[in-house]
Amino acid sequence: MSYATGDSRMVSNETRRVRVIVGLDPDHFDQAVEAARRAGMIIESEQRGIGTAVGTVSEDALAALSAAYGVEDVERERGYQLPDPDSPVQ
Template structure:
């Protein structure tokens, strides 16, 4: 089984995957989701009302996903870490 490190996930030890939020053409939502899948994206959720999908894609397929028909924008998920509750900075 894969593991999670930073913003990349692995399905196997050879295939690093990146979690992304993708803006899709709302007028062709179903076709755009299909094009994103063909570009290598594993769609985890679809938000038809706002024209986005969330999922993972192989790191090497980010350019193909960005160029897929109906894909308007690809954004890598950003990570954050909360400070320790005992730390002086809150």
């Protein structure tokens, strides 16, 4: 079964994927991007100017991603839920 929800995704082999924002060494950006890919990250966008990349990685590869060359920080994307516009709590 494959489906996507909020900040995590399931793929056909039931490995949970999480969205991450990764801080990369700006002096070695291209090498860091490649190292993140080799660690299992599927990169959706790169922000060279601020040294970050956004994408998904399987939950069991988070440690390998954190240890990859040029990866300075790995942060899971946070989700939020706005209240219903008709809700009494605003």
